[in-house]
Amino acid sequence: MTVSGRSTHEVFNQSPPYVDVDLFGLDLPLQTAVAANGAASDAVALSAFGKHWGTAMMFDRARLANEHKPVLKAFDAQGFRQDFVEFHPSYQRFMTESIEAGMTAMTWNADGKRAEAPSEVARAVRYYMVAQIENGHMCPVTMTRAAIGALAANPALLSQVMPKIASRQYDPSFAPWTEKSGMTIGMGMTEKQGGTDVRANTTLAEPFGDDYLITGHKWFMSAPMCDAFLVLAQAQGGLTCFLMPRFTPDGALNELRFQRLKNKLGNASNASSEVEFDNAFAWRVGEEGKGVRTIIEMVQLTRLDCAISSAGMMRMALAQAISHTRHRTVFQRQLSDQPLMGTVLADLALESEAALAVTMRLCRSYDRASTDPHEAARARTLTPVVKYWVCKTAPGFVYEAMECLGGNGYVEDGVLARLYREAPVNAIWEGSGNVVCLDLLRALARDGEVAGAVLEALARQTFDLPGCAEAVKFVAQVLAGPSHEAHARAAVERLAQLAAVAALQESAPDVAAIFARARLENRCGRTYGALELDVNATKLLLERALPAT
Ligand SMILES: Cc1cc2nc3c(=O)[nH]c(=O)nc-3n(C[C@H](O)[C@H](O)[C@H](O)COP(=O)(O)OP(=O)(O)OC[C@H]3O[C@@H](n4cnc5c(N)ncnc54)[C@H](O)[C@@H]3O)c2cc1C
Known part of the structure; x- marks a missing residue:
């Protein structure tokens, strides 16, 4: 740019837009979730799809x-x-x-x-x-x-x-x-x-x-x-x-x-x-x-889609944050290499991968429901639980990712501002937060044995991971307790995180252990980056989230 023949400034240290990206090929957590849930043979088509949509x-x-x-x-x-x-x-x-x-x-x-x-x-x-x-x-x-x-x-x-x-x-x-x-x-x-x-x-x-x-x-x-x-x-x-x-x-x-x-x-x-x-x-x-009973068959599926949509938005917000911080330098150092930013990004990557894993595992339950009664029970019981947790997580998550981009994140030229405004709706429609929690309680009251079997299976799958046995106990106690309605959110959130650990165990066992320690044992997660994460775990999570180019 010139003013009276003089250049006012050189533009540098602005990150390139995160576009023309392979939404499948760059997403290792997605590839592992696909393989763990039975769709590996679709990988070639998914890659073409990811390239086009990116x-x-x-x-x-x-x-x-x-x-x-x-x-x-x-x-x-x-x-x-x-x-x-x-x-x-x-x-x-x-x-x-x-x-x-x-x-x-x-x-x-x-x-x-x-x-x-x-x-x-x-x-x-x-x-x-x-x-x-x-x-x-x-x-x-x-x-x-x-x-x-x-x-x-x-x-x-x-x-x-x-x-x-x-x-x-x-x-x-x-x-x-x-x-x-x-x-x-x-x-x-x-x-x-x-x-x-x-x-x-x-x-x-x-x-x-x-x-x-x-x-x-x-x-x-x-x-x-x-x-x-x-x-x-x-x-x-x-x-x-x-x-x-x-x-x-x-x-x-x-x-x-x-x-x-x-x-x-x-x-x-x-x-x-x-x-x-x-x-x-x-x-x-x-x-x-029988109107409610009829339309609920539709609502179960729209709830599942709300979780998929929110997990997708989280992924885009994460990718934007990692890409930006890898191209931006502050105090002579790449922003993503600043230790505190590294912890924030890794924590976001952890949450994103957990949201993805638990959602895809739930989809597998739908795939198997017609031939496997346990998977049918899992789909019924966990749909409101996963909808609650993933959709409630997305708005705060997108906000934190936006902050990683500093002022540019807040401006309409990028995608973060739009994602931020989009994120809350999935928690509101198709059964708002409290409503889906109460749905779980209703399912328990109607068919406690079936839902109990789902919890037992999660307990068996996660028993040796940090904080999981305590989480199972907590969920069972709250749900059976006298004020279970007042405390349903606490139980549903913990149940969703337990299901996420179980899902991660099938797709990424290393990440399952990190997630269990951070969210179930240490109960960190209200503010991203406030968890204890060693250098190796940070590196693992970020390499999985988006390969360095
Ligand atoms: C963008 C958008 C598009 C929409 N599109 C459609 C559509 O196409 N079709 C359609 O039918 N609807 C649609 N909705 C409506 C949506 O499904 C409702 O807004 C939602 O179901 C909540 O109903 P409500 O707004 O009447 O709130 P209310 O029912 O008044 O609920 C208010 C709050 O109270 C909580 N609550 C309710 N009962 C209890 C309880 N017993 N204990 C504790 N808390 C409780 C709820 O969780 C909620 O947070 C749309 C909404 C939005 C925002």
């Missing part, structure tokens, strides 16, 4: 999709309602790519039954990489794949929907789904008076021949351009699940009236609407009165 082009698309927020076009030029939401082309491109990659389809066979193992792990690894780049568009993607779980309660409807999901095509045209090459499905449960307590829903469903007309509202209904929504409403027999299409079977626009889009903290590329239904047409899914 290109500068994809980072830039994510920026564009989030800077240009969706816009509600409630009316057309003549004043007729159209209830249309317009998205930036970058968002549409992400939808196309994620759906083509199988993010909605690959865990299902054409008949809606579970696809063969390791489809859940193979999908999760891809999702983990996508989440590092752009999360907003994954809201409709995750709801679409999860909706199949609930639609199993209406086999006739499922058989019509499945070919549209199996096509792996994203068709953004605004037309009845029966005329489209692919479809997406959203979900409407939350009303003004309550999101957790959906039994308080006031939206009403009245019979209309074999089908229903629904009148009422939803206070949050994301991805309003989905082709249909699983909606809860009060029928004569009680709270019931319905599938509400955007167009009625005769091709008319269905009576969904979007009032406005939420002005959100993050999750900006995704639209979240407030909507009213005025005799909107819907098909029943499952029996009247």
